[in-house]
Amino acid sequence: MESFEYVVVGAGLSGAATAWQLASRGHDVALLERSTPANDAGSSHGSARIFRYAYPDAFYTGLVQEAKTGWDELARLSGKQLITPHGAVDYGSIRQPERLATVLEARGIEHELLTAKQAQDRWGQIAFDTDVLWHPGAGVIDAHESVTAMVDQAVAHGAALHTNWALASITGTAGDYTLTSEDARSVKAANVIVAAGGWLPQLLGSLSLPAGFLATMPTFEVRQEQAYHFPYIDGTDPATWPTFIHKREGWQAYGLPGGRDAGFHGQKVAEYNGGKILPSAADQDGQISAENRSRVIDYVEKYLPGVVPEPYAETTCLFTNTPTEDFIIDRAEGVTILSPCSGHGAKFAPLIGQLGADLATGTGTVPEQFSLAVQATAAGAHA
Numbered sequence: 001m002e003s004f005e006y007v008v009v010g011a012g013l014s015g016a017a018t019a020w021q022l023a024s025r026g027h028d029v030a031l032l033e034r035s036t037p038a039n040d041a042g043s044s045h046g047s048a049r050i051f052r053y054a055y056p057d058a059f060y061t062g063l064v065q066e067a068k069t070g071w072d073e074l075a076r077l078s079g080k081q082l083i084t085p086h087g088a089v090d091y092g093s094i095r096q097p098e099r100l101a102t103v104l105e106a107r108g109i110e111h112e113l114l115t116a117k118q119a120q121d122r123w124g125q126i127a128f129d130t131d132v133l134w135h136p137g138a139g140v141i142d143a144h145e146s147v148t149a150m151v152d153q154a155v156a157h158g159a160a161l162h163t164n165w166a167l168a169s170i171t172g173t174a175g176d177y178t179l180t181s182e183d184a185r186s187v188k189a190a191n192v193i194v195a196a197g198g199w200l201p202q203l204l205g206s207l208s209l210p211a212g213f214l215a216t217m218p219t220f221e222v223r224q225e226q227a228y229h230f231p232y233i234d235g236t237d238p239a240t241w242p243t244f245i246h247k248r249e250g251w252q253a254y255g256l257p258g259g260r261d262a263g264f265h266g267q268k269v270a271e272y273n274g275g276k277i278l279p280s281a282a283d284q285d286g287q288i289s290a291e292n293r294s295r296v297i298d299y300v301e302k303y304l305p306g307v308v309p310e311p312y313a314e315t316t317c318l319f320t321n322t323p324t325e326d327f328i329i330d331r332a333e334g335v336t337i338l339s340p341c342s343g344h345g346a347k348f349a350p351l352i353g354q355l356g357a358d359l360a361t362g363t364g365t366v367p368e369q370f371s372l373a374v375q376a377t378a379a380g381a382h383a
Contacts, residue, residue, distance in 0.1 A: 005027050006029045009192065009195060013346055016151045019150070022193075032167060035164060051347045053137055064348065067351035082142055084140045092252075093130055093248045097131045097132055101133050125306020138242070140256050146349065166183075173208070176190070195339075216375075218323050220322065226292050226293070227270040231307060231308045241267055252272035252273070322339065327339060327345060327348075329359060
């Protein structure tokens with residue numbers, strides 16, 4: 001039976017980033033993936049994820065700035081453009097562009113606060129209904145290429161990649177864990193990092209975690225999200241399209257240039273948290289809701305005059321939400337849990353890898369906001 005110092009479960013953005021960090025620091029690492037890295041049954045596939053700095057909480061904006069350093073390093077090492085600059089517009093009655101601008105100002109991030117008319121004059125392909133925050137440092141992450149780049153770096157530093165290795169259980173105690181796959185293969189590990197995304201809820205009871213630690217785990221909400229690609233009006237240059245987040249009462253939408261997934265000629269548009277709730281990722285069926293498709297088309301007809309309101313492609317993906325939308329990065333004995341989820345984790349991937357590696361090795365700390373104890377206390381205070 002193979003034995004490793006660290007075993008990382010899950011080769012999506014978070015797991016691949018952690019394996020890269022651990023291997024680059026000289027540790028003996030295995031990366032286990034139930035299918036293949038960045039496969040389309042997880043949350044880290046495709047060419048279009050939003051990279052942005054705009055958050056109403058300066059805490060997360062600061063973390064994006066830290067993560068950008070890691071993105072730049074990964075781009076240098078891989079020789080790939082992993083983030084394509086497009087800029088971002090944020091608007092809508094509950095998006096609070098003014099508040100976002102205050103945060104960006106405090107963090108020294110370039111931005112403009114525009115009236116709806118000013119924004120309309122600049123981006124005629126979008127119908128704005130409030131003031132608009134523009135920040136040009138935003139862009140689009142190629143998730144698939146990013147995962148591939150991080151896995152390549154991990155392997156180049158000696159990590160063992162095991163594909164088609166679906167975890168069934170972890171048994172043992174710190175320093176001596178046995179990981180068993182669904183087809184009865186096993187590996188040994190002194191330490192384990194679980195970055196299983198939407199599969200985490202069904203695995204929790206099989207991870208050899210202390211009962212007290214499990215008791216503080218929040219209830220995860222796994223959603224099968226739905227996204228659609230709408231063709232640009234003839235002659236439109238995709239480079240002129242920003243990413244956008246539009247939040248108003250009763251509706252939250254986001255969109256971004258679809259890149260390779262859209263054949264480079266369409267905008268990806270979705271309703272935020274508009275998909276059905278699943279027990280876990282294992283229960284996804286890849287089916288698009290006709291009601292959701294109709295709602296998104298109606299939205300596009302009203303607010304996106306720069307595209308043809310007929311989707312030419314559609315897809316599903318997974319959002320794994322915590323109640324507060326905060327990440328979980330915590331450790332019990334020799335098992336580290338990484339769940340940087342809730343639909344906004346992709347942009348932090350290199351930093352998540354650093355934090356996960358720091359926590360697993362005991363060489364650094366993680367923001368208290370990501371600990372289960374702090375989140376449980378906060379939840380109790382609001383109960």
